[in-house]
Amino acid sequence: MPSPSLDPALAARLGELSDLRHAGHVLAWDQQVMMPAAGGRARGEALGTIRRLHHELLVDAQLGTLLDAAADAEPRIVRTVRRDHEIERRVPGELAAEISRAGSDGYAAWLAAREANDFAVFEPALRRNIDLARRYAGCFPEAAHPYDVLLDRYEPGATAAQVATLFVALRDGLVPLISEIAMQPARQALPGDFPVAAQREIGLEMVQSMGFDRTGWRLDDAVHPFAVAPALRDVRVTSRFDDHSLTGLFALLHEVGHGLYEHGVDPALARTTLDTGVSLGVHESQSRLWENLVGRSPAFWTHWLPRLRDRFPLSLRDIDLDAFMRAINVVRPTLIRVEADEVTYSLHVILRFELELGLIDGTLDVIDLPAAWAAKMKQFLGVDVPDDLHGVLQDIHWSEGIIGYFPTYAIGNVLAAQLWQVAQAEIEGLDDALSRGEVGALRVWLREKVHRHGRLYTPAELIEQAVGGPLDPAPMLAHLRAKYGALYGL
């Protein structure tokens, strides 16, 4: 690892950028977790100013000069910051402001459309967002495809062509597996009462074994669970529990997976702006690895099921490990992405990617989106979309102009399985350790392979170093076929 020996003037600039990001994180966390409702308008204005000041510092020409002077001493840091600097400089301030306004308006239109359960109410706002996204992409005429520019904001260096190739292979593996499962008798998740307070207690025990501790972390409630780290030693995860389901426990493992990534960055990178996750796809690989590869495995529950049973003796009295595994691994094609299981989830994402691509390259008109959505849902998952609320209006992303983001969810699933395959090979006795409730070796391994590097390498470099090759759907497909083949007796 480097021990950054940055020029003091450059370090001061990067420190200011870090501090504004820190402030933005705290303001955003507070907004969702703590702020009284009436504070929303003032908070929106304050966040806008913080982001504008961050933009102004990042595009400042003097930063470019300082980067030139420092390139030899810290080439990797300089390369990463210069990329941020140059991308930010390309987009005219007026366009950025218009995108921001359209995002606010689009969110309001989306809420109104959901209220009316009518895509037509949302359509003009979405058209404006798509148009602005194309204008944004136009600021980077050297890109092979305009979608590459949008994707790059969330997955630096990835291209539409790469993702399309990856997703075709993934889709072609998932669709037949899901068809086979759908032919088996339907199963159901665990019924029963799981009082929230007890779930929170055992959830805390689980994540404390993962590395969560109160000196550097917080756990709070939020309507939509998320994780954010104002600093490497100030990691905030949120969760949402429900008395009649255990899904909140898996969501907690997911968010702590995100938190461990931020927490595990080498402290030498603090205040360089490189002390965070390198891409949303790599971030999602960490959350999904803990949620699904660890958190839905028999080894993990060999340790935790008896403890869970102690908390919920009535509801789990007759549930042995096999029954529990079947219950927490139900596969069922459904309409809503955020409720999808480990197998069907990525198809929801691939559907959105294919539609986004069409909207951006002009082969799909906004007006035709609901029909295209329904056709793909039928094709991929065999389900009928009854209305817009259960279809094209379900996600917030497009309303705020967030286009190019969805693929990172499936990239995370793919990479999680690749990392898991290597971890199984490199960590001796990993399953035995999990069966004893010991996850320290895995955390250390992930820190070594992924977390500590922050944004020092590109996502492609990091993935190559960690798993010995590029993104590859084969480990995920093999994992799913082996696991669900056994569970469903295929």
Add this chain to the structure above:
Amino acid sequence: MPSPSLDPALAARLGELSDLRHAGHVLAWDQQVMMPAAGGRARGEALGTIRRLHHELLVDAQLGTLLDAAADAEPRIVRTVRRDHEIERRVPGELAAEISRAGSDGYAAWLAAREANDFAVFEPALRRNIDLARRYAGCFPEAAHPYDVLLDRYEPGATAAQVATLFVALRDGLVPLISEIAMQPARQALPGDFPVAAQREIGLEMVQSMGFDRTGWRLDDAVHPFAVAPALRDVRVTSRFDDHSLTGLFALLHEVGHGLYEHGVDPALARTTLDTGVSLGVHESQSRLWENLVGRSPAFWTHWLPRLRDRFPLSLRDIDLDAFMRAINVVRPTLIRVEADEVTYSLHVILRFELELGLIDGTLDVIDLPAAWAAKMKQFLGVDVPDDLHGVLQDIHWSEGIIGYFPTYAIGNVLAAQLWQVAQAEIEGLDDALSRGEVGALRVWLREKVHRHGRLYTPAELIEQAVGGPLDPAPMLAHLRAKYGALYGL
């Protein structure tokens, strides 16, 4: 009230200043109430950057130009902001940075001195802070006394000469009253168990009657209770309850008094930087009015004592209103300011003011401070100071270079009594309303007289408008003599 019609460019500047103050408030609140302990270092850096950016925006010459152009349209807003701008420009950046460093170092030295219970450990750091305060004052050579410059940071426009005159009159009224009380048999506060959860519930009922509501306020725990308002509709108060005392209830009334001031500013002043309290003394008048003039009055407890007794039936079974009034109004000369009662409190402040004045004008050397402290404690309150922890090391303020702040506590007490006298005359049936638990008319009156104006008038103008004259110790002395004369049978 004005309806600000500011030039858009000026409004944008003031909005940015407001947003940075907002961010600083949220970061500081979070630091004390929410942040994991390990996040402290990164938070300190982030707060430093936010404050530096605020400074840079405030001293920017272009702001001066915009103020010149806007002076006719909004003279009061321009006058207030120009004053901030010109004061901030006077202090060289290097001196400001040195003061900030010395404050951090001084805080560390103060902690070490408290650990050792030895003023000598703190003395060099305090000497440095005093020296820097004099250099700061030297940036304003037109001031009649260097202390005026320090005081002005917290009580704009006040002077050492005015405060000295006020405090001599206050001291000369308080010392004999306290001597008379001290000759009566000693009394004690309420013994008993008052479980924290029940105190919090009835405390919330009380402050909800004052105007606290969850849509625009939060109540949390903090080691040292405080109030802060990131925005007019985002007011955060903190409290600290103790199972064996009711003092937390009075601290809560105090902090909500501060919160009502911020919450009551005219929304037309939002984002002008004038949407906050005009001075610390006026702010303290609001907290003290609710804590002492309302919160320790028989009328208030006529309504609330039966409700308190419902919560704590065992501890309050034999306590009638007269006994309760005696118990919550015990006067006892003690060593520690923050534990002092309504009568003795201001003498602790006057002592500190007189010592600060000597340190700044050079008639008192830092080395002689503990002896001077002990002599004044004996003279004012008749108590002996056993050691530095119970004397000169008790307050944090001087360690951080905060000099000129203490007088505002006593100014608040004086002004609270003046406001109370006028409120009694102008609000018909005020005591009857309090006896029924109705404080709405008082809140509306305070909003009209004080809150809504924000920083639109100078403190002197505001006080003149509200009470028909300048600061005057007579109402406070009359109130205390009447109240405690009756309670102690003098």
